[in-house]
Amino acid sequence: MSFKKLIPDFVFSDVCRIDPGFFADNGIRYLISDVDNTLATYSESVPSADVAAWLSAVTATGVTVALISNNGRERVNEFNKGLGYSVRFRAGKPFTKGLKSLMKELGAAPEDTCVLGDQLFTDVLCAHRAGVRCVLVDSIDVSGRPFLRFKKRLEAVIMRRHGRSV
Numbered sequence: 731m732s733f734k735k736l737i738p739d740f741v742f743s744d745v746c747r748i749d750p751g752f753f754a755d756n757g758i759r760y761l762i763s764d765v766d767n768t769l770a771t772y773s774e775s776v777p778s779a780d781v782a783a784w785l786s787a788v789t790a791t792g793v794t795v796a797l798i799s800n801n802g803r804e805r806v807n808e809f810n811k812g813l814g815y816s817v818r819f820r821a822g823k824p825f826t827k828g829l830k831s832l833m834k835e836l837g838a839a840p841e842d843t844c845v846l847g848d849q850l851f852t853d854v855l856c857a858h859r860a861g862v863r864c865v866l867v868d869s870i871d872v873s874g875r876p877f878l879r880f881k882k883r884l885e886a887v888i889m890r891r892h893g894r895s896v
């Protein structure tokens with residue numbers, strides 16, 4: 731596997747630091763976002779006020795937002811209750827079946843689409859396998875999850891060796 735597929739196209743510290751116009755300015759019409767540790771911690775069942783405001787600011791620029799998660803139906807539907815986006819739960823990232831079926835439902839072409847996520851080995855790899863750009867944000871909270879912390883350290887090594895500085 732090429733390491734290039736693991737390197738995100740854009741990197742930000744957290745979603746609220748991304749200018750809501752960033753996606754439209756980069757020719758992105760469909761933003762497909764991961765949920766856990768990208769938009770919310772595992773313990774937050776709904777988006778924070780800041781994240782909800784950011785999401786509606788993004789949609790106000792004409793970008794269609796959708797959610798893709800490897801987590802289950804209950805988690806994703808509860809999170810989406812006040813949002814009403816198209817979703818895929820148990821998406822099986824980094825495999826692309828869930829992402830591709832969601833893009834098909836949206837009518838989204840790869841060049842118009844961007845994935846937003848916090849993990850190289852699931853979100854970024856899934857996006858790039860489907861020919862879609864990816865924005866990486868820092869995981870919101872990895873405390874109490876030693877395997878996730880280990881993965882984040884491994885990701886940091888890959889990013890340092892193969893990433894570009896952003």
Ligand SMILES: [Mg+2]
Binds near residue numbers: 764765767847848
């Ligand atoms: Mg995540």
